[in-house]
Amino acid sequence: MSDPIGDALRRAVLLKQYENAMAAAVAGRLAQAQWDVVALLSVQDPTAVSPGRRALRLESLAKKADALLTEAYADVARMSQANLGALGKVSVDLSAKSLSDASGIPVARLALPTREQLRAMIVTDPIQGAVMGDWWKMQRRDAKERFRIEIRAGLARGEGVQALAARIRGTPTRRGVISQRQAEALVRTAVNEIHNRAAMATYASTGLVSRYEYVATLDSRTTPICRSLDGKRFRLDDIKAPRPPQHWSCRSTTIPLLDGVPAPQRMTYGEWLAKQPASVQDDILGPARGRLFRSGTTLDELVRSDGRLITLDELARRGAPVVVAPPPPPPRRAPGPAGPAVSQGLYTGLYPPKRLPSVKEVLAEIDALHGDGALPTIELAEKRMEALGKFRHYDHGGKPINILLNPKSSAPDVALAHEIGHFLDYSGAGAQRFASVSDPRFAGFRAAWKASKEFTDLQARKRMFPASATYLRYLERDEEVWARAYSQWLAARGTGPAAQRMRSQVDGWLNHPDGRLHAGGQWDWDDFEPIAKEIDALMEGLGWRD
Secondary structure: OOOHHHHHHHHHHHHHHHHHHHHHHHHHHHHHHHHHHHHHHOOOHHOOOOOOHHHHHHHHHHOOOHHHHHHHHHHHHHHHHHHHHHHHHHHHHHHHHHHHHHHOOHHHHOOOHHHHHHHHHHHHOOEOOOOOOHHHHHHHHHHHHHHHHHHHHHHHOOOOHHHHHHHHHOOOOOOOOOOOHHHHHHHHHHHHHHHHHHHHHHHHOOOEEEEEEEEEEOOOOOOOHHHHHHOOOEEEEOOOOOOOOOOOEEEEOOEEEEEOOOOOOOOOOOHHOOOOOOHHHHHHHHHHHHHHHOOOOOOOHHHHOOOOOOHHHHHHHHOOOOOOOOOOOOOOOOOEEEOOOOHHHEHHHHHHHHHHHHHHHHHHHHHOOOOOOOOOOEEEEEOOOOOOEEEEEOOOOOOOOEEEOOOOOOOOHHHHHHHHHHHHHHHHHHHOOOOOOOOHHHHHHHHHHHOHHHHHHHHHHHHHHHHHHHHHHHHHOHHHHHHHHHHHHHHHHOOOHHHHHHHHHHHHOOOOOOOHHHHHHHHHHHHHHHHHHHHHHHHHHHHEEO
């Protein structure tokens, strides 16, 4: 039989990682909107017109910013409703499975919450006093008003367009037009609310549970109210009994107390996880963080701040009750990737499903070849644009934001690998900077590039095509050379279907009459091999490959 207490605690850890996923997705969309609003300033610079025309320019700018913000918050509202609806169903299924295993009653014979009840939890039941859609509307209105206030204040002080852009983006000590902190708090609170509502509704529907225990995450950030409620037991039919969330960003949960079954001994998340074998710890936290947990790092440090994300599919699969068996002896490690998997640095849960399989094949190709330097997690998204893809980060050594792919790209696999190359360069090898530009570890790579025939040909093309000189100079920037080389290295060294497609895409460019000028600087395969060998050595030097 399953242990419903242990199952509830296990799911609470996984739920934090799903919170991370939703928060990252929302943050990525709002960051994109903020960048789009900043870009408006270069198109309709309010400082570039006479004072008499400035009011009209400001009004036009504000209307366009309003439209961008309205679209962004509508997107996150739809995203939130869809994900929370799916989360409610998963939470019901997992709670029912746990109670079924503990009681011996098949799930099919248990009465469960109806679809209408689940929909009401998401759409009409309030979260901290208002429904989810209204909270997003309030944040949207706040962002619109703050845009007007900041632009007017900046113009009154005589600030230039760069200073106005900084007001929109925000600084380390001053929030921008969009409050990412408020958005994150709303997401985390909503995930906790919907999961607990669904679980409590399941307890009540089955008739197997009449009491529950309040469980708080006990650490230095636990609020007094949750600390005081931790471990206390309440009747399920008491509508005045406290249930999580008790406040914004609440991390508490509940565990069911089965009727007729002696109440279990009190146990926290960390205590429960510490008693599990390493295989279970690694499944929940990941191998690297599992080792940190066993060495004494607290669970809250690992789950809340590491940025590890899981999708709903993973929550459903890994949150199900498990029968723990003694772990087998670890196999000898074969030569291959070292360090965390690169795919852990990309959240794909909101990527269009019809194109997601090819994306996952590229990520699998990468993970089979090398690890990374513990990347932060950013979102992978689509956007129609002239470029095939784009890696985005804040200015002046700021944090990475996301990777955008053009859905109409003629070479989608190479484009994805190219942008991941930028991500690895900026956030894996570099500390919020492109390591390929000056890092001594890349010296062999830079020398191999400058010794290649493609480098010589690029210098000649700059002389032959002066109208394209700006673009060709862009191609020879160190970070662009690295990203192109990284994508071609994956095509050359990979063995799966994604690598085969990438080789075909590169060949398509190389065989085009004007391919190198049109698509940009890929190498003939023989010319590329010395560069590939330098990347082999670099991967080992970075500790990303054994």
